[in-house]
Amino acid sequence: MPNPPRYLLSRLKATELAKSSALPSDEGKTLAACVVIPCLPEAENIEALAEVLQQRAGQPFRTLIVDDDLGQGPAGLLNLAFRQTKEPLFAYLAQDAFPGRQWLARGIKTLIDKKAGLLAFNDGKWAGQIAAFGLVRRDWCTRVYGGKSLFFSGYRQHYGDAELSLIARQHKSYAYDPDAVVMEVDFEKDGRSVDANDRALFAQRKLTGFDGRVSDTQLLGLLG
Numbered sequence: 255m256p257n258p259p260r261y262l263l264s265r266l267k268a269t270e271l272a273k274s275s276a277l278p279s280d281e282g283k284t285l286a287a288c289v290v291i292p293c294l295p296e297a298e299n300i301e302a303l304a305e306v307l308q309q310r311a312g313q314p315f316r317t318l319i320v321d322d323d324l325g326q327g328p329a330g331l332l333n334l335a336f337r338q339t340k341e342p343l344f345a346y347l348a349q350d351a352f353p354g355r356q357w358l359a360r361g362i363k364t365l366i367d368k369k370a371g372l373l374a375f376n377d378g379k380w381a382g383q384i385a386a387f388g389l390v391r392r393d394w395c396t397r398v399y400g401g402k403s404l405f406f407s408g409y410r411q412h413y414g415d416a417e418l419s420l421i422a423r424q425h426k427s428y429a430y431d432p433d434a435v436v437m438e439v440d441f442e443k444d445g446r447s448v449d450a451n452d453r454a455l456f457a458q459r460k461l462t463g464f465d466g467r468v469s470d471t472q473l474l475g476l477l478g
Contacts, residue, residue: 260450261316263304263319263405264317266318272338285341287313287341288317288318288344288345290330290336290347291318291320291348291349295323305450306352307357310354311353311357311358312355313358323388332405332414342392344395344404345366346388347436348438357434360433364431364434369427370429371390371391371422371425372429374387374388375431375436376430376435377436379434379444387436388415394427406418406459413456416456417459421467424467424470424473
């Protein structure tokens with residue numbers, strides 16, 4: 255009988271991940287995707303989330319949980335993880351995510367079929383307008399910011415995903431699959447405000463078309 259699909263799970267502090275040798279070997283088996291969950295050190299049920307992500311993925315992958323022991327914020331943790339991993343596909347989620355069945359297999363299929371660089375999961379909020387939870391092709395993403403980060407490095411918590419989404423949409427490299435579901439489960443989300451510094455940075459960068467990467471006025475008119 256063939257071996258069942260394998261998964262790798264690591265939970266590291268940001269200080270540990272910064273060491274190039276921190277990630278365990280995949281023992282010779284190449285995994286197509288790395289799924290990263292940035293979280294606060296005190297976050298609960300993260301291992302349970304990792305387990306259900308694996309159970310419902312329909313696709314083997316590496317799971318990387320990154321504890322924010324340096325106070326970088328989610329964007330900084332995801333940028334660090336992007337630099338320290340090598341899988342050709344990189345999915346970014348959050349500690350309040352919950353997947354639908356076949357979430358990753360469906361996402362990968364759509365990303366490939368559409369020849370896209372960025373896929374937006376159905377998060378139950380944005381209806382595909384931006385990839386709040388997303389799956390990127392590394393070879394595409396490395397061309398956006400020179401291979402150094404997933405998101406523009408100035409963001410801490412919010413708007414990095416929005417900027418990346420607008421860039422992908424401008425260059426016809428964006429896909430959305432409503433059946434690739436990763437919901438955001440946060441009962442207090444709508445009552446929270448976004449990071450003011452991130453909002454200001456996004457507005458400033460939008461004036462330059464994100465350094466000339468976006469020129470479509472309709473896209474630039476989204477998100478205020």
